[in-house]
Amino acid sequence: MSAVASTRTQVAIIGGGPAGLMLSHLLHVAGIESVVVDNRTVEAIETTHRAGILERDSVRLLVDSGVSGRVLTDGHEHEGIDLRFGGVSHRIDFQKLAGASCWLYPQTDVFIDLHRARTRDGGDLRYGVTDTEVADVVDGPVVRITAADGSRQQITADLVVGADGSRSICRDLVAQPHRYFREYPFAWFGVMVQAPPSAPELIYNRSPQGFALISQRTETVQRMYFQCDPTEDPAAWSDDRIWDQLQTRLSGPDGFRLTEGPVIERTVLPFRSFVQSPMRHGRLLLAGDAAHTVPPTGAKGLNLALADVRVLADVIERALRTNDTDALDTYTERALSRVWKAQHFSYWMTTMLHNGSGATEFDEKRQLGELATLVASEAGSAYLAEGYTGWSQH
Numbered sequence: 001m002s003a004v005a006s007t008r009t010q011v012a013i014i015g016g017g018p019a020g021l022m023l024s025h026l027l028h029v030a031g032i033e034s035v036v037v038d039n040r041t042v043e044a045i046e047t048t049h050r051a052g053i054l055e056r057d058s059v060r061l062l063v064d065s066g067v068s069g070r071v072l073t074d075g076h077e078h079e080g081i082d083l084r085f086g087g088v089s090h091r092i093d094f095q096k097l098a099g100a101s102c103w104l105y106p107q108t109d110v111f112i113d114l115h116r117a118r119t120r121d122g123g124d125l126r127y128g129v130t131d132t133e134v135a136d137v138v139d140g141p142v143v144r145i146t147a148a149d150g151s152r153q154q155i156t157a158d159l160v161v162g163a164d165g166s167r168s169i170c171r172d173l174v175a176q177p178h179r180y181f182r183e184y185p186f187a188w189f190g191v192m193v194q195a196p197p198s199a200p201e202l203i204y205n206r207s208p209q210g211f212a213l214i215s216q217r218t219e220t221v222q223r224m225y226f227q228c229d230p231t232e233d234p235a236a237w238s239d240d241r242i243w244d245q246l247q248t249r250l251s252g253p254d255g256f257r258l259t260e261g262p263v264i265e266r267t268v269l270p271f272r273s274f275v276q277s278p279m280r281h282g283r284l285l286l287a288g289d290a291a292h293t294v295p296p297t298g299a300k301g302l303n304l305a306l307a308d309v310r311v312l313a314d315v316i317e318r319a320l321r322t323n324d325t326d327a328l329d330t331y332t333e334r335a336l337s338r339v340w341k342a343q344h345f346s347y348w349m350t351t352m353l354h355n356g357s358g359a360t361e362f363d364e365k366r367q368l369g370e371l372a373t374l375v376a377s378e379a380g381s382a383y384l385a386e387g388y389t390g391w392s393q394h
């Protein structure tokens, strides 16, 4: 039987997505060693389309921490969004209302930048692993994996971070957690289409047929979504049927039409609000989707993952410098104060723009009343602008 290769590090990180890699980078900047393990391959992560909007502070974090300035050259600054209902568009001007912008910069590019930065700085990154096991999280964490080359490896660490996404194995290691859920009776049908942009900024659209979101990626590829049943089979939808659904939802007296092209990818995204508290147990800490998920309306998931690890890097640095794990005690409270704001924002955007199953005429008219109030009120519009571009870090 071959010997198990053993590594000693300060922080073992399970999950090399945005949360895990950004944490590893911030720890490196602070002079702290880490090992990142991930059960997907780099190629699989680089080609999986997910989020696309970065808040102002997420952009600052990428640039100021030395990951990359590419977001500022290849990303697109968006100074607002269109809220469209009753077939009429209303611009929410973020710069005027909140003095901030957000950036269209796909999660695949965020990952590429982070992975390049960690590789450039000599980071220990182990992708394509299997059989991840995490043990002894209270006394002295041990992580065991089967590496991509088939060898069995062990990592011992002062701390272990579960940044292993929405199907986290690490969150089950927290003793007696509180788990807060909200299920929704719908999902998003997401498509990538080969076509020029139909609009310069995102359009959040409410219609009697349901919600639709028009987003962008490049000059030739666009991202669009429409509300659907969670059991919808993406393979059952032809290109024509998808375009018909999108055009119907966006149509209005202004004659707006989306520019059509071949649908090159189609997926159904489940919807769920979830928070687990506490986000720490002994020497285990959770970050990103492992601890909380939000519905994608409002574009908070990726931004929350980055915000978590900014706080986490700070408390880990203090705990390791003073050799006192009490410094970790503040993490849950600091992280969750932002998480619950984002939970509310995502829930609010979702319920304001989607048709609930069994919605009555009263519900529909009340929803339109809410949207009309929002766009007519500078205070209402500013509330949306502040939430969308992100609350200041503290």
Ligand SMILES: Cc1cc2nc3c(=O)[nH]c(=O)nc-3n(C[C@H](O)[C@H](O)[C@H](O)COP(=O)(O)OP(=O)(O)OC[C@H]3O[C@@H](n4cnc5c(N)ncnc54)[C@H](O)[C@@H]3O)c2cc1C
Pocket (backbone or CB within 6 Å): 014, 015, 016, 017, 018, 019, 020, 037, 038, 039, 040, 045, 049, 050, 051, 052, 053, 107, 129, 132, 163, 164, 165, 166, 167, 168, 169, 269, 287, 288, 289, 290, 296, 298, 299, 300, 301, 302, 305
């Ligand atoms: C299909 C999909 C579409 C999305 N679309 C949007 C969107 O349009 N807009 C938006 O704002 N947000 C979207 N999100 C949410 C956003 O992508 C996440 O909030 C963000 O990726 C969170 O980053 P993370 O690092 O916490 O988790 P992840 O990016 O999920 O990274 C976790 C990593 O952990 C690894 N891992 C998991 N289990 C193990 C294990 N046992 N051992 C080792 N490694 C493990 C995974 O391979 C993964 O790479 C989407 C999410 C999904 C799943």
